[in-house]
Amino acid sequence: MADYLTSDVVDKILNSVKEEYEKLPKLNIMILGKTGVGKSTLINSIFGDSLVRTGIGRPVTSDIVKVEKKDFPLALYDTPGLELTGDNAYDSLSKQVIDVIREGFESSVNGSGNEIHCLLYCVSSASHRFEPSEAAFLKKIADKVKGYNVPVIIVLTQSFSKRDAAELRGVIEAENLPISSIVPVLAQDYEIDVDMVKKAYGIDDLAEIIAEILPEAIQNTFIALEKANLKLKIKRARGVVATAAAGALATGAIPLPIADAAVLVPDQIAMLAGITSAFGFPVDKGALMTVISGTIGSAGATVLGRNVVSGLLKLIPGAGTVAGAVVSGATAAAITYALGEAYVQVLTAVSRGEMKMSDINTEIGREEINRMFLEKLKMRRLPSGEAEEESEVFKDIGDDSEER
Ligand SMILES: Nc1nc2c(ncn2[C@@H]2O[C@H](COP(=O)(O)OP(=O)(O)O)[C@@H](O)[C@H]2O)c(=O)[nH]1
Numbered sequence: 001m002a003d004y005l006t007s008d009v010v011d012k013i014l015n016s017v018k019e020e021y022e023k024l025p026k027l028n029i030m031i032l033g034k035t036g037v038g039k040s041t042l043i044n045s046i047f048g049d050s051l052v053r054t055g056i057g058r059p060v061t062s063d064i065v066k067v068e069k070k071d072f073p074l075a076l077y078d079t080p081g082l083e084l085t086g087d088n089a090y091d092s093l094s095k096q097v098i099d100v101i102r103e104g105f106e107s108s109v110n111g112s113g114n115e116i117h118c119l120l121y122c123v124s125s126a127s128h129r130f131e132p133s134e135a136a137f138l139k140k141i142a143d144k145v146k147g148y149n150v151p152v153i154i155v156l157t158q159s160f161s162k163r164d165a166a167e168l169r170g171v172i173e174a175e176n177l178p179i180s181s182i183v184p185v186l187a188q189d190y191e192i193d194v195d196m197v198k199k200a201y202g203i204d205d206l207a208e209i210i211a212e213i214l215p216e217a218i219q220n221t222f223i224a225l226e227k228a229n230l231k232l233k234i235k236r237a238r239g240v241v242a243t244a245a246a247g248a249l250a251t252g253a254i255p256l257p258i259a260d261a262a263v264l265v266p267d268q269i270a271m272l273a274g275i276t277s278a279f280g281f282p283v284d285k286g287a288l289m290t291v292i293s294g295t296i297g298s299a300g301a302t303v304l305g306r307n308v309v310s311g312l313l314k315l316i317p318g319a320g321t322v323a324g325a326v327v328s329g330a331t332a333a334a335i336t337y338a339l340g341e342a343y344v345q346v347l348t349a350v351s352r353g354e355m356k357m358s359d360i361n362t363e364i365g366r367e368e369i370n371r372m373f374l375e376k377l378k379m380r381r382l383p384s385g386e387a388e389e390e391s392e393v394f395k396d397i398g399d400d401s402e403e404r
């Protein structure tokens, strides 16, 4: 088994994932609301606690702080510890908010990347209060930022009572504000009593709404960073697979996975990197190697090698040597699709806690991945949705895996 080859391929994927992360444009989110309504808790539950706990805050105005972390494509504009009492406090803050948003909007023309992509305005359902001064403040902000393309989402935080949340929603809706949506959430489980816990909810819906309102280019950043909605990641990852499979179908120039060498073409490497980025995992070299060896690499090639290569070569006129062989577009698409879908399935299982990254890099993990790969390969689904024509190659694979 030529592990050095697999390792080389994995290094290429690791590099490509790194580039993929570096390429993600910075997402700028502003979060507003009174102290104690649960802004930090909300951000933690969307992005994990790493930003709030380890990010570095820098004041941009007297009350607004920009929190960032090195090599992390998210900037959070927060108002920590701001006591919003009285019209003066609201007046002063609305000026600062609009200044920051306008400056970001104007400078982004020069590519500074400081434009605010989304404004989360938090009101606590638990406080039972939405004062006229706060309503006026929110109305002013929502009206002003409309001109700078900043969507506003009102988050009803600490909504352990859905009835209170519905009531508050009614009050805010009556204001007829130019906002994108009102979303009730309970960001963390809430202990009502020693024997009664209200489970957290709504963060996945909020994540979906945020993803929808963001411009396409920033969406990928959000999906890579968020930790609240696995479906968004799966959908994005499967989009990457479909694109790669369609590309393989069009070009068909995929080298055969032969003997014990995993030969991946750049499009497949980009696909694996894109999937990894959608799930937002730190890359684990061992796990990636197993995925490759369990699918089209060493172990998979035993299956592919025995049945496919000989089968394929019969189909390819003039293919004297294994090394020079390429497969048809349809077959290339099917292999690419199966590799991508198997990898998506692995990362989904890891995200759900059904599998550990470290479990993957074992004999059992590899067999499981191989099983997934063959199952996907048997589906023979093409990105266009057409059924693939029957081929000897797929009969071979089907026969072989059914025996196992
Ligand atoms: N159980 C529970 N506690 C929350 C929730 N949101 C906020 N809190 C609590 O409310 C307090 C204030 O929250 P924090 O996020 O610091 O508010 P901030 O000042 O707006 O950033 C903290 O003690 C949080 O633990 C929630 O969704 N569930």
Ligand SMILES: [Mg+2]
Binding pocket: 039, 040, 041, 080, 081
């Ligand atoms: Mg806070």
